[in-house]
Amino acid sequence: MAATVNKNGVLAGQVAVVTGASRGIGEAIAIRYAMEGAKVVVSARTVEEGDHILEGSINSVVKRIKDAGGEATAIRCDLSDPEDRAALIKKTEETYGPVDILVNNAAITYFIPVESFPRKRIDLMFEVQVFGPFHLAQLVLPKMQERRKGWILNISSHAALHPKLNSAGRGGTVYGMCKAALERFTTGLASEVAPQGIGVNVISPGLVATPGVMHHHLINESNKDNVTPVEHMAEACLRLVHGDPAQISGKITYADDMLKEFSLTPAELLA
DSSP, rough: OOOOOOOTTTTTEEEEEEESSHHHHHEEEEEEHTTTTTTEEEEEEOSSSSSSSSSSSSSHHHHHHHHHOOEEEEEEETOOOOHHHHHHHHHHHHHHHHHHHEEEOOOOOOOGGGGGHHHHHHHHHHIIIIIIIHHHHHHHHHHHHHTEEEEEEOOOOOGGSOOOOOOOOOOOHHHHHHHHHHHHHHHHHHHGGGGGGGEEEEEEOOBOOHHHHHTTTTTTTTTTTGBBHHHHHHHHHTTTTTOTTSSOOEEEHHHHHHHHTTTTTOOOOOO
């Protein structure tokens, strides 16, 4: 059966902000949420096709959602810019109202050995993947706390795990540092806001053949059989933003584990 939008789905009427949603995992999450009735703000730096070397744009994602009868708005945001982050939430509230779901997916990554990693690139990676999610959480939390409901979902990576000594590295130390910090932020925040009815989780996708993964040549002969369909990640991310936060918050989890734990069947995404 072809994918459709269910306006009375499990996210009916809720306002969701998804960063880094012009392509790949962010795009899939935005579409899956819209399929369940959410009003989705699709955010990234790439507004139109051709604005980036990789295929995908926030306007293209919004068109896919609207063409299927869903509700979505594109808002450009450079996650490294605090003023852009503040504007993203302000524009979202002006368009749809308070944010019910925040998905921190945006990332920027450089694979460079530690001895030659430029400080400006370290700062940029932490700004986008650690300070950005922290700041966006600060911006949405007051109204979530007022209403005693809301969800924050952070997108991590297996890079957060400690590597084995002498494992073949590709200069991913700083990326792993960012994701490890994001995971610790998640569990700390989840603990703080649990009494207020707010759920906070972090999930890693496994190896997904996104445009960014392909660009960095992260899929090879040794791991190609472990590639996870993006639909699996989208379904897992849907399950982490509805239900009772008392039962499903503070999780550091993985897409495959979510599918097994909750017996999820990944839905086909909008064409």
